Amino acid sequence: MGTAERRMAPGDGVTAPAAETGRESGSDQGIPAGAALRRSDPGRGQDALDGGEGQPYYRPLWIEEPARKRRLPDPVRTAAVRAVLITAVTLVQAMVAFLCTMAGSWLAFPMVLSSVASTVVATWGVLDVWVTRQVWNQRNGVVSTPSSTARALRRERRRARRRARAATRSQERIRRRQGGAGQLSHS
Structure with missing residues (x-):
């Protein structure tokens, strides 16, 4: 089946x-x-050829299924592709260096040097994927969900600030009413 x-x-x-x-x-x-x-x-x-209802039966080539995991963000995917390509080139260079060494070729020493340099670049590429992912998550992806105690504390601070602002406004209104009636000049 x-x-x-x-x-x-x-x-x-x-x-x-x-x-x-x-x-x-x-x-x-x-x-x-x-x-x-x-x-x-x-x-x-x-x-x-009919399925019995008078219409031909066509079997689909494929059936769309929903993705199990979300797609990587574009910058992270670009960095990952770059890292895979650099790593592949590094592995090919290492293999060529090994084979040249076994064959006693003059190309062995330059290939070993380039393999060491490529290993450094490949390490940088893998770290670049990690850093790019962290930066993207920090800028776009992570939704902060603080604990209920932190949320309650913030709510209480907000209420206290609102009460303080309302008290300040009412005091200003009282001063304006009292000060405006007894004041004869603005000097």
């Missing part, structure tokens, strides 16, 4: 289980019923 048959319910129109399609066991597995009938009995005509 293929992946499509396991994931879809019988009779949903996308795929049909083996019992509904009339598949024969053995060589016809994985072939839709119409194709199996057409191959085995070419004289049956258009009915052999």
Whole structure:
């Protein structure tokens, strides 16, 4: 039984289980019923290609499935691709250096030096992926969820500040009312 048959319910129109399609066991597995009938009995005509409802049965090439993990952010993915390419080149250089050393070639020493330099660059590339990921998470990705005690403390501080501002405003209003009536000049 293929992946499509396991994931879809019988009779949903996308795929049909083996019992509904009339598949024969053995060589016809994985072939839709119409194709199996057409191959085995070419004289049956258009009915052999139909799923029984008058429409031809087409098996999809693939079935879209939701992604299990979120896609990496673009800068992180770019850094990861760069690191993989640099690491691959480093491994090829190391292999060439080893083979040149075994063969006693003059190219062995320059290849060993370039392999050491490439190893440093590959290490930088891997660290670049890590740093880029951390920076991206810090700028865009991480949603802070503080503990309930911290949230309660912040809420209490906010209430206290609001009360203090309201008291200050009411005092200002009282001063304006009293000060404006008894004041004759602005000097």
